[in-house]
Amino acid sequence: MSGTCAIVGGGLAGFCAHATLRKGGLEPAEIAVFGTDPDPAAVWRVRSTAIRQRRMRSESDGHCAPSSFPGLAVRTAIRRRSPGPLVQSLLDRYHPTVDEFLDHVDELRAATGWDESFHAAHIERVRAVDGGFEVDGHGVYPHVLLAPGHPGLAWPEGLEDDPRAVHAYEPHEFEDTVEIVGAGMAAATEWLNALDAGASVISVRRREPERHPLNLPRVLFSRRGLAGFHKTPPDERVGVLERFGAPSYPAGSSWDEPVEAARRAGRFHVSAELNGAPQVVCATGFKRGFRHDPLLAGLVAEHSLETAGEWIVLTPDSTVGSLTDETRTLTLAGVPAQWAFPAADTLMGAKYAARRFARKVAAWRTR
Amino acid sequence: MAYTLRGRLESRLAAALAPLLVACVLALVLQAWWPVQLVGLMLAVGLALDPVWYRLVPYQPGWAAAPLGLVELGAVMGLARLLEVKAPLAGALAFFVGAWLLAQALGHAVFPLARLSYGEDGGELGRVGPGLVATALVVLAAAGGVAWATQPPVVHLSAGVHQGPLVLDHSQQLVGEPGAVVRGGIVVTADDVSIRNVTVIGADHGIQVENAEDVVIERVSVLGAHLDGINVRMSEVTIRDCSVSMLGNEFGQGIDISFTAHLEPSLVENCLLTGGQEGIFLDSVHAMAIDNHVRQTTLRGITVTEMAMATVEGNRVEDGVGIGILCSDYSMCDIRENSISGIRRDHESSDSMREGYGIVSHYFAHTDVKDNDVSGTRHEMGAFADAYITSH
Numbered sequence: 001m002s003g004t005c006a007i008v009g010g011g012l013a014g015f016c017a018h019a020t021l022r023k024g025g026l027e028p029a030e031i032a033v034f035g036t037d038p039d040p041a042a043v044w045r046v047r048s049t050a051i052r053q054r055r056m057r058s059e060s061d062g063h064c065a066p067s068s069f070p071g072l073a074v075r076t077a078i079r080r081r082s083p084g085p086l087v088q089s090l091l092d093r094y095h096p097t098v099d100e101f102l103d104h105v106d107e108l109r110a111a112t113g114w115d116e117s118f119h120a121a122h123i124e125r126v127r128a129v130d131g132g133f134e135v136d137g138h139g140v141y142p143h144v145l146l147a148p149g150h151p152g153l154a155w156p157e158g159l160e161d162d163p164r165a166v167h168a169y170e171p172h173e174f175e176d177t178v179e180i181v182g183a184g185m186a187a188a189t190e191w192l193n194a195l196d197a198g199a200s201v202i203s204v205r206r207r208e209p210e211r212h213p214l215n216l217p218r219v220l221f222s223r224r225g226l227a228g229f230h231k232t233p234p235d236e237r238v239g240v241l242e243r244f245g246a247p248s249y250p251a252g253s254s255w256d257e258p259v260e261a262a263r264r265a266g267r268f269h270v271s272a273e274l275n276g277a278p279q280v281v282c283a284t285g286f287k288r289g290f291r292h293d294p295l296l297a298g299l300v301a302e303h304s305l306e307t308a309g310e311w312i313v314l315t316p317d318s319t320v321g322s323l324t325d326e327t328r329t330l331t332l333a334g335v336p337a338q339w340a341f342p343a344a345d346t347l348m349g350a351k352y353a354a355r356r357f358a359r360k361v362a363a364w365r366t367r
Numbered sequence: 368m369a370y371t372l373r374g375r376l377e378s379r380l381a382a383a384l385a386p387l388l389v390a391c392v393l394a395l396v397l398q399a400w401w402p403v404q405l406v407g408l409m410l411a412v413g414l415a416l417d418p419v420w421y422r423l424v425p426y427q428p429g430w431a432a433a434p435l436g437l438v439e440l441g442a443v444m445g446l447a448r449l450l451e452v453k454a455p456l457a458g459a460l461a462f463f464v465g466a467w468l469l470a471q472a473l474g475h476a477v478f479p480l481a482r483l484s485y486g487e488d489g490g491e492l493g494r495v496g497p498g499l500v501a502t503a504l505v506v507l508a509a510a511g512g513v514a515w516a517t518q519p520p521v522v523h524l525s526a527g528v529h530q531g532p533l534v535l536d537h538s539q540q541l542v543g544e545p546g547a548v549v550r551g552g553i554v555v556t557a558d559d560v561s562i563r564n565v566t567v568i569g570a571d572h573g574i575q576v577e578n579a580e581d582v583v584i585e586r587v588s589v590l591g592a593h594l595d596g597i598n599v600r601m602s603e604v605t606i607r608d609c610s611v612s613m614l615g616n617e618f619g620q621g622i623d624i625s626f627t628a629h630l631e632p633s634l635v636e637n638c639l640l641t642g643g644q645e646g647i648f649l650d651s652v653h654a655m656a657i658d659n660h661v662r663q664t665t666l667r668g669i670t671v672t673e674m675a676m677a678t679v680e681g682n683r684v685e686d687g688v689g690i691g692i693l694c695s696d697y698s699m700c701d702i703r704e705n706s707i708s709g710i711r712r713d714h715e716s717s718d719s720m721r722e723g724y725g726i727v728s729h730y731f732a733h734t735d736v737k738d739n740d741v742s743g744t745r746h747e748m749g750a751f752a753d754a755y756i757t758s759h
Contacts, residue, residue, distance in 0.1 A: 020483065061486065068486050069479040090429035218426040223489040224369040348487070355484045 003030050005361060006135050008123045008295070009147030010035015011043055013334035013350035015105070016064045017145045019112045020354035023066035024362050028113035034121045034138065040064075040114065041105045043149065047169040048098050051186050051283075052193045056096050057214065057250065060089040062347045063096075063104050066354070072096040072104060092213065125298055132328045142364065145357050146299075147333040147350070151292035154284045156181050168283035174199040175279035179271075182283035183209035184247030190283050191268070192258050200267045204274055210248035216343045220244075229342060230316045237339070238309035244342050245288070286335070296336055314339040317356040326364070331357040368474075369426045374490025375417040378478065381492060381499040382470035383410050386462070387506050393462075400514045401454035405447060405462055407511060410503075412442045429475070436467050453581075519559055524549070532570060535560050552592075555579050555602075562587060572598035573611070580630060584609060592619060596643070599624040605634045613643030614663065621661070625650040628674065635659060645670050646684070649677050662686045668707070671732075672696045680704055689713040689721040691744065694754070695729040702726055703737040710744040720751055728754035735759060 005021060007014040010033055021031050037043070056062055060071030073089035076096065088094035096104075109115070123136045132142035159165040159181075166172040168186045174197040180190045183205040194201045219225030232240060249255065262268035274280060289310030290296040296312065299305065305320060306313040314332060315321045318340040323330040331337075333353035337344035341352045370378070383406065390402035420427075420435060427435075440463055447454055454462075479485045482493055492499060519538040524547040531551025535541060538557055543565035552570025553562060554577070561583040567573040573589035573596045576582050580603040588610040589596040596611030596619070604624065611621040621640035624633050625648070632653040639660045640646035646661030651673040658681040661668040668684035671677040672695040679700060684691040684707045691707035694700035713721035720727050725741030726748035728734035734750070737759040741747045750756045 023483070066483055067480050068483075069476045092428045219369040222369040222371075222487050223374070223491065224371045224425065226487075227371070352484075352487055355487075358483075 003032050003139070003141060004365075005031045005143045005145070005357075006133070006139075006141035007031065007033045007117075007145045007147060008126060008135065009145075009149055009334065010037060010040055010118060011147060011149045011334070012040055012064060012105075012347065013147035013149065013353070014145070015040035015109070015114065016066075016347065016350040017147065017333055017354035017357060018114055018117060019064055019108055020066040020351065020358045021361065022112045024358040026361070028116035031117040032119055032135075032138070032141065033114070033117045034119050034123045034135065036120065036122055038115060038118050038120070040109060041102055045102065046171075050169050050171050051189045053098050053189060056098065056101055057185055058095070058347055059092060059214075060085075060094050060096070063101065064108055064347060064350075065104075066351070066358075072100060075104065076100060124295060126295065126330075127299070127302055128323050128328075128330070133323075133330060142327060143329040143331075143357070143361050145329075145331040145333050145353070146295070146336070147353075148293050148295050148336065150286035150335055150345070151289075151296075152287045153282075154287045155282055156284055159280060159282060162280065164278060165280040165282055168281050172281065173197070174281075175277070176200065177202070177277045178279045178281055179204050179274055179277040180281045180283055181205070181274070182247060182285070183207065183249075184283065184285060185215070185249045186285065187247065187283035188249040188255055190281050192255070194281070195258055195262045195267060201262065201269070202275060202277060203268070203270045204272070204280075205247075205270065206272055207246075210246055211251040212248045213250050214343070215248060215346065216244055220342050221348050226316070226341070230340075234308040234313065238311070241309070241311065241338055241342060244338075290336055293336070296332075308339070311339045312336060316340055317360075318344075318353040319356070319360070324360070329357060329360040329364070331360070333357070368486055369489055370421065370424075371489035371491060372418060372421045373496075374488065374492075375421055376414065377492045377496040377500055378474055378490040379413050379417060379470070380410070380503040381478070381496070382473045383413075383466070384499060384503045384506065385469060386466040387503060387510065390462070391506070391510050394510070394514075399453065400517075401452050401459070402462065403510045403514050404450075404452045405443070405454050405459055406466070407507060408443050408446050408450075408452065409439070409463065409466060410507060412439050412446065416442070432467075432471060432474075440467075519561070524565060531567075535562075541565065555582055558582075561585070566590070567592075569593075572596075574598070576600070576602045576604055578602060579604075583607075588612075592616070594619045595623040595648075596620070596640070597622045599627065599633065601626050601630075603627060603630040603633055605636075606638060607634075607636045609638040610641075611638065611643075612641045614641055616643045617665070619643045620648040621646045621664075623648040623650070624652050624654055627652045627654070628676075640664075648672075649675050651675055652677065654678075655680070657681055659683070664688065667691070667693045668710070669693070670695070671698050671700050674698060675700075677701070678703075682706070685709045687711070689716070689723070690727050691725045691741070693727045693729060694732040694734040695727075696732060697730070698732045700728075700732065700734045702734060702739060705739045707739065707741045708743040712745055720749065722746060724749050726756070727751065728756045730754055733757070 060073035061068040073085040073094045076085040125136045132140045133144040134140050153167045174194045177200045178194050179202045181204045318337045320330040335345040337353050341349045343349045390406040393402040521540045524543040526544045526546030528548045531549045533553045535555045536557050538559040540561045542563050548566045550568045554575045559581045563585045566588040568590050571594045573592040576599045582604045584606045586608045590612050628651050634655050636657045642663050644666040646664050647656050647669045649671045652675045655678045661684045664687040667690040668687045669692045675698040679702045682705045686709045691710045707725040712723040723745035725744045728750040730752040732754040734756045
């Protein structure tokens with residue numbers, strides 16, 4: 001098997017890349033997508049269901065289509081025949097429901113011929129060869145985008161094998177009293193879920209969460225903020241990315257009022273340590289860094305790629321500089337691409353990498 | 368969106384391209400340059416403010432376009448007024464709003480569709496951007512150049528005495544250097560003529576305007592005219608900052624504007640009119656007489672007559688005979704905030720209206736008066752022959 005492009009990873013980041021390449025004129029047959037589930041939202045769906053997520057943190061342009069317009073607010077406004085979503089979007093108050101987002105994924109999957117490009121395969125190794133990259137026995141491709149996703153769930157030390165513990169991103173119900181570890185979006189969502197289920201909640205956290213509408217300041221989603229970020233030297237950038245990893249969730253009464261009410265009723269407490277509750281929900285996100293991902297770790301080792309801290313060093317256009325030239329492209333997308341785009345694990349970040357990858361492919365095709 | 372400075376400038380100029388072309392077409396259709404001048408002002412204001420917005424607004428939510436647009440609208444309209452761009456208010460507002468809406472549509476929909484990374488590039492348009500910017504600037508420069516080239520030529524009148532009559536029968540700007548004098552009058556018969564900084568001596572009418580529109584007369588002095596200082600017939604004029612001396616002239620008027628009711632309103636503003644039968648005579652016109660100083664007239668200070676519609680506001684009328692301000696013959700007058708003093712009885716007339724009135728409404732005229740200061744006259748105001756006066 002061989003073609004123009006390979007996308008390693010069949011999740012949402014790979015899906016965004018596929019849609020963007022299709023918009024750029026590639027046929028489904030020219031794109032090989034390697035993943036383990038033909039549904040690009042399969043993994044995300046399990047996690048969002050586990051935390052009972054109802055609305056997206058992202059806004060109107062948090063979708064997988066290649067162009068930001070029309071965003072989900074426009075689509076919803078048309079479907080509901082109401083200007084409400086557009087007005088909310090103008091005020092940065094529109095957050096699509098999870099169902100709206102998943103419907104959009106299904107529509108885009110059908111429209112882009114995703115299933116024609118999809119190949120069920122778990123890729124463990126990608127290596128540079130003459131003319132491109134050899135994809136684990138599935139052929140050589142001149143342009144490869146790696147979107148392996150998060151390398152696994154992160155557990156607090158000592159809790160992974162504790163029978164009381166469940167990860168927030170795994171299906172679970174709530175005991176009468178539950179300790180929820182973490183202070184980010186998933187943790188805040190779980191506070192509300194547990195309170196809604198009638199449980200008493202102990203928020204276990206060592207620092208207060210930050211409150212941002214999005215997981216990073218908005219200027220970092222565009223060149224205005226990225227230009228400065230890209231100029232930071234590696235050591236400094238590692239520090240910046242570590243700071244960006246601090247837990248946060250949006251401000252607003254819909255988050256605060258239920259917690260305050262529970263606090264007054266004695267059903268919500270904050271603690272710095274676990275305290276022996278019958279259930280511990282670990283809203284601690286994902287493992288961080290390329291070393292936890294065998295594919296990326298192997299790539300780094302085999303080609304002696306430059307790294308800094310937990311990150312593979314990338315060019316601003318999200319490519320691996322030492323393995324990319326006029327004849328071939330190796331792009332990282334999704335969470336491993338934070339070196340180029342700090343919010344790489346968002347839909348906007350996925351599209352940032354996808355658009356630049358598509359640009360490289362288009363330049364190669366017209367050479 | 369978090370615009371970069373380049374993104375703001377490129378987006379603005381690219382979005383201005385269509386309004387610029389529309390303005391050029393409008394200019395051709397309307398035979399007027401205001402659309403091009405307006406779009407030029409919009410661009411100038413926008414480009415001047417973009418660095419300010421860039422600093423003040425690191426991230427611009429969708430709603431913020433409205434207040435920023437209102438600030439720009441205010442600046443554009445203020446500059447248009449300051450620079451005397453002859454744009455109708457409604458037309459200018461419609462053009463601005465249309466251009467603004469188009470820019471929003473382009474920024475939110477068209478540019479992101481055309482360039483997928485438009486948002487994350489901070490509004491920059493990539494390789495196409497400089498081309499669009501250059502095109503917009505070239506079109507603006509070309510239109511501006513044509514506008515400039517087709518402006519009325521400026522004719523400089525050197526210091527010294529020039530024998531008249533000067534006949535201005537094509538569009539032009541006549542500008543006198545200090546000490547420029549025309550002896551024998553100036554006659555205007557063409558549209559779009561301006562006369563500035565000139566002293567006119569003699570002639571039947573010092574300046575005569577016939578069948579012309581868009582005529583501006585500024586900073587002129589008229590002396591020794593045999594009939595009227597400035598005589599306007601079937602024309603639309605703006606007369607500002609003038610001085611007309613009719614002392615010793617038994618029958619003439621300082622400024623006589625007649626038979627212009629079918630045209631845009633004329634304006635007489637901030638002029639000093641001395642002597643003659645009447646200082647300002649408005650007959651069958653739409654006109655405004657504002658902030659003028661009229662004195663030593665022998666019949667009436669300011670007259671509005673023969674189905675005229677006029678605003679007479681802020682004038683000082685003093686030391687005259689008979690009537691300060693007259694509204695007559697089915698005219699409708701808005702007379703407000705004038706100062707009228709020292710209007711004496713006309714002893715040579717048995718007409719009861721000439722017993723020394725500040726304001727007279729006569730013969731079916733409707734006169735609204737408000738906040739006038741009348742002093743040193745025998746009567747403050749009076750209505751005669753089925754005329755009305757309404758005080759506010």
